Amino acid sequence: MATRLIFHVDVNSAFLSWEAARRVKEGLPDLRLIPSAVGGDPQSRTGIITAKSIPAKKYGVTTGEPVSMALRKCPDLVLVKSDFDLYTKCSHAFKDICQSYAPVMESFSIDEVFLDMTGTGLIYPDPVATAHEIKDRIRDELGFTVNIGIGPNKLLAKMASDFTKPDRVHTLFSDEIEKKMWPLPVGDLLFLGKSSAEKLNRMGIRTIGELARMPEKELQRILGEKAGHALHLSANGIDDSPVRDKPEEAKGYSAETTFEEDIVTYEQAEPILLNQTDVVARRMRRDGKKCTCASVMIRTTAFHTHTHQRKLYNPTDVTDEIYAVIRELLHETWHGESLRLLGVQITDLTEEEFTQFSLFEEPGDHDKKKKLDAAMDAIRDKYGKNSVKRLSTVQTDGRIGRKAKAEMDADTDEER
DNA sequence: CTCGGCATCCTAT
């Protein structure tokens, strides 16, 4: 394939920028100019930082750290809550502008896109000028800034967009790799995370350049066959993955929740798991799929995490059938330690309708359950996710359990 | 030896 031209567009501190842009539009002060961050509930003990301003960064506040730790580093940190409806709108708005320039756009996440600009030379003779035009339009029309990286493939475009921020355009073409990428620390390379970086550092490998020069075989010995191979190519700037305009089909669905108060009884745990099962099963039904594997995840107060999974005999999308397995799995894996997290995952998806009738179940049962799911899905599509609840997620006195209710109300984004 | 099933680890936003 001939040389490609790829842009990577990345919103600077997305969640914080979007909140700041909204406030500025309302005549309020600009959060980007003060130490500020988006965190969980500021009251809550379980929240983490999901975006921070540049002034906050100067205090050492980092994305992913607990809110409590960020506040210790920066007591005056202004914390704002997440607003996913706002994020979704801003995401659509900037992607619309990007799309209008690109023959092929891949939505990589809520705040990142790849544009395949290959073959646009006649309309856009100067890629850097075009990138500036896109970036400036987003800033001027929408009120927030982006970085754009330009390269011959997705990897180098993405690396380039991560250079100096904010509101910048950078290139990383093949003849610039040595100067612009090889001096960077190994951990800056895409798909080379903390764990692998530590291993390499221990061996004296500090920069991407040193990594690139390492024999592939040795890298595979240290990081595994696949990762070693992939990172050898990446460090040398090689990547032929295409920009895809269609999202990949889902391979699985999961729901997990961390609780303010520990879970210590089955009476607390089971309604939560039923609700989580219903949430993921509903997403699966929406996509017209069935699953053949279910798993439960628990995390103890001591932070030990365990998963337990089981193959299903028949593909199913019926909440009750999946939950029956989830419940078994919970009982098999949980021995009563106090829990801070519960989660459900369904995988091994298929589209087929084929069902082998169970020897132990009335044939009519399956159909009844399917009708129950369909009815509840329809009600929630019309009236919202909390309009109906399954009887077993409600305690016998008719009131919803405190933890179960907190968990259900915490569900986000079901119909945005 | 290979494959499926499973638990865990790693990585990303």
Place this chain on the structure above:
DNA sequence: CTAACGATAGGATGCCGAG
């Protein structure tokens, strides 16, 4: 003074037992 802390998703890996 020292680990602490989210939700969701995809992929890799190592182990084990069956055939």
